[in-house]
Amino acid sequence: xxxxxxxxxxxxxxxxxxxxxxxxxxxxxxxxxxxxxxxxxxxxxxxxxxxxxxxxxxxxxxxxxxxxxxxxxxxxxxxxxxxxxxxxxxxxxxxxxxxxxxxxxxxxxxxxx
Amino acid sequence: xxxxxxxxxxxxxxxxxxxxxxxxxxxxxxxxxxxxxxxxxxxxxxxxxxxxxxxxxxxxxxxxxxxxxxxxxxxxxxxxxxxxxxxxxxxxxxxxxxxxxxxxxxxxxxxxxxxxxx
Numbered sequence: 001x002x003x004x005x006x007x008x009x010x011x012x013x014x015x016x017x018x019x020x021x022x023x024x025x026x027x028x029x030x031x032x033x034x035x036x037x038x039x040x041x042x043x044x045x046x047x048x049x050x051x052x053x054x055x056x057x058x059x060x061x062x063x064x065x066x067x068x069x070x071x072x073x074x075x076x077x078x079x080x081x082x083x084x085x086x087x088x089x090x091x092x093x094x095x096x097x098x099x100x101x102x103x104x105x106x107x108x109x110x111x112x113x
Numbered sequence: 114x115x116x117x118x119x120x121x122x123x124x125x126x127x128x129x130x131x132x133x134x135x136x137x138x139x140x141x142x143x144x145x146x147x148x149x150x151x152x153x154x155x156x157x158x159x160x161x162x163x164x165x166x167x168x169x170x171x172x173x174x175x176x177x178x179x180x181x182x183x184x185x186x187x188x189x190x191x192x193x194x195x196x197x198x199x200x201x202x203x204x205x206x207x208x209x210x211x212x213x214x215x216x217x218x219x220x221x222x223x224x225x226x227x228x229x230x231x
Contacts (some may be wrong), residue, residue: 031217039231040227042119042206043157045219088156100147101220103156 004106006089014112019076021107024069025088030092032065032072037086045052046074046087081113116140116210119223127231128199134192134226136163136207142187143209147220148180151204160205163190197230204228 006023013019023032031050035043049056049065049072056063062075076083086108090101124132136146144165149157149214161182162170172223179201181193194201206225214220 033219035222040225042117042222042224043208043221045221048217048219050217100159100162101208102159105156108154 006087006107009105009106010108010110012062012110012112013079015079015081017111019079019083019109019111021074021087021089021109023072023074023104025072025089025102025104026070027091027093029067030094030099032063033090033092034061034063034072034074035088035090037088037106039085043088064100076109079109079111081111083111084109117207117221117223119207121224121226122224123227123229125229125231126197129196132194132197132228132231134194134205134207134228136190136192136209136223138188138221141209142212143190145185145210146184146190147208148182148190148192149206149208151206151225153204157206160192162194165170165190193229197228199230202228202230 029051031048033048034046036046038045047058047063049063060077065072086106088106089104092099092101118137120135120221146158146163150160151157159172160175163184163189165184167231171177185188204225204227208220208222210220
């Protein structure tokens with residue numbers, strides 16, 4: 001069963017605006033990962049944040065992790081129409097990359113041109 | 114970078130047919146691969162963990178006789194949906210861990226297979 005919850009379930013913004021998506025989880029984790037999925041396609045890895053990290057940046061992406069609240073957020077700045085996709089957080093409990101991931105329910109982001 | 118190839122991308126077939134889906138790691142070895150099922154506008158549900166050289170580990174509620182998994186080599190895992198019925202119609206995605214087992218590495222996903230059973 002999925003342990004993660006994401007909010008909002010759907011988000012619609014204008015190009016140039018920032019988009020923030022939140023993720024909560026229930027158990028202890030080793031790392032938390034964010035993935036993007038275009039409609040009808042596989043998942044693309046965006047960013048991984050370890051349990052001992054609080055914030056991480058990659059280009060226009062900023063991820064925060066609060067292990068005390070068991071929550072994470074993904075911020076996309078200066079959004080573009082091409083950012084339209086579903087975004088999923090996933091938690092890994094084990095250390096190795098072979099550890100299974102537990103996915104959140106996802107946020108459908110629509111960026112209007 | 115690491116690439117996972119999944120084939121076919123789309124299958125439409127009659128009820129009762131068995132369908133095989135392949136997942137290949139193209140430039141790295143994967144002793145473990147994962148198979149997921151995704152319903153429309155829903156999240157990924159882990160079906161099973163494919164292990165090279167040993168039996169697959171199935172998640173609770175997933176019928177192992179229905180969804181046969183074979184990890185034939187260090188670069189290939191297959192999922193066979195046996196005697197498929199309309200309720201098996203779904204989007205199936207595989208993934209393989211990156212980083213050769215090192216810690217804190219992402220997984221690499223195939224592009225998915227859209228299975229439609231008539």
